[in-house]
Amino acid sequence: MVAHDAWQFVCRLFASGTPLLRATLSPREAALLPHLGRAIQAAVIDQSFVLCPHCLLHRVPVFGDGHGGRLCRCPDCGPVPLVPQDTAAIRLDEDWLRRKLRLALSIESRDGIDTLGDGVWRLGDSRRSPVLLARDLIRLWREPALLDRVRVAGGPIRVITPKPRETRGAPFGPGVEWLALEDGFAFYGGGISFISTPGEPPAPQAGDPTTPVKGPFSADFRWVTLPEGPHGPIRLTEAQAAVFEALWSFKGEPRTAEQIMRRAGLDSDKPIDVFKVKARDKGKPEAEGPLFAYRALVQVVQGRPGLYSISCAAASSHAPA
Numbered sequence: 160m161v162a163h164d165a166w167q168f169v170c171r172l173f174a175s176g177t178p179l180l181r182a183t184l185s186p187r188e189a190a191l192l193p194h195l196g197r198a199i200q201a202a203v204i205d206q207s208f209v210l211c212p213h214c215l216l217h218r219v220p221v222f223g224d225g226h227g228g229r230l231c232r233c234p235d236c237g238p239v240p241l242v243p244q245d246t247a248a249i250r251l252d253e254d255w256l257r258r259k260l261r262l263a264l265s266i267e268s269r270d271g272i273d274t275l276g277d278g279v280w281r282l283g284d285s286r287r288s289p290v291l292l293a294r295d296l297i298r299l300w301r302e303p304a305l306l307d308r309v310r311v312a313g314g315p316i317r318v319i320t321p322k323p324r325e326t327r328g329a330p331f332g333p334g335v336e337w338l339a340l341e342d343g344f345a346f347y348g349g350g351i352s353f354i355s356t357p358g359e360p361p362a363p364q365a366g367d368p369t370t371p372v373k374g375p376f377s378a379d380f381r382w383v384t385l386p387e388g389p390h391g392p393i394r395l396t397e398a399q400a401a402v403f404e405a406l407w408s409f410k411g412e413p414r415t416a417e418q419i420m421r422r423a424g425l426d427s428d429k430p431i432d433v434f435k436v437k438a439r440d441k442g443k444p445e446a447e448g449p450l451f452a453y454r455a456l457v458q459v460v461q462g463r464p465g466l467y468s469i470s471c472a473a474a475s476s477h478a479p480a
């Protein structure tokens with residue numbers, strides 16, 4: 160199980176994207192380090208602050224002790240002498256990760272890795288399909304143009320991301336095959352091996368009506384599941400579901416409030432109207448959840464007030480509505 164734990168740790172480091180102080184590693188994580196080999200490198204971090212090695216609670220300034228050594232001053236623990244280990248940090252060698260993923264997917268080495276944006280890379284082509292690696296899923300929902308930039312006619316895009324807390328099923332529409340970093344690959348002999356076939360998303364749980372099948376939405380749009388925010392699937396009212404279904408049907412294209420509400424078959428003026436939380440429902444998850452989902456998923460088109468779109472639907476723009 161060491162290899163399994165080591166791989167999960169690599170995935171967590173990639174998802175966070177930041178160096179980790181050695182002092183904050185659990186004994187279990189520290190024990191994994193020797194197994195990670197070249198995946199891990201020493202990180203250079205700001206040495207003028209340190210996590211107090213005594214309580215591990217406060218980030219405190221570092222001073223010279225006047226004798227060539229260093230100490231930190233913690234509000235709880237007072238002056239604490241530092242050893243080099245206290246400021247040592249590690250990071251994932253992300254270049255290593257991308258190179259080994261390419262090898263695992265038999266991506267030809269002649270085309271290089273492209274950085275498409277902050278936290279999104281095009282690893283190359285595997286079986287003539289572009290393969291994207293992203294630090295998180297929601298970045299691609301919010302910026303579907305990144306998918307359009309690599310899309311080739313008639314072929315699917317493969318997207319690899321760390322597994323979000325809540326998404327099951329297929330987080331993108333047809334035309335985008337999603338693979339969880341944690342489940343699709345394994346740490347093996349100092350490299351990475353590919354253990355599942357892209358194009359086989361985890362099977363939706365039969366009989367569970369909340370399972371996301373249209374992007375983050377359930378088949379009937381009565382449930383939405385987000386990787387961030389409220390825990391678990393969010394239940395929508397009939398009117399809220401109708402608004403999301405209408406927005407989805409426009410495949411990410413901006414539409415006016417009137418067009419959206421007409422397609423949803425509702426009398427209200429604006430999509431937000433059916434998501435507003437009444438004063439007496441403030442703080443109630445069943446009322447706040449749908450509003451959170453609306454804010455996370457629906458964009459008001461910049462510079463063109465009154466136009467709305469839902470970008471996660473654009474990922475499925477080649478699918479039937």
Ligand SMILES: [Zn+2]
Binds near residue numbers: 211215233234
């Ligand atoms: Zn302290």
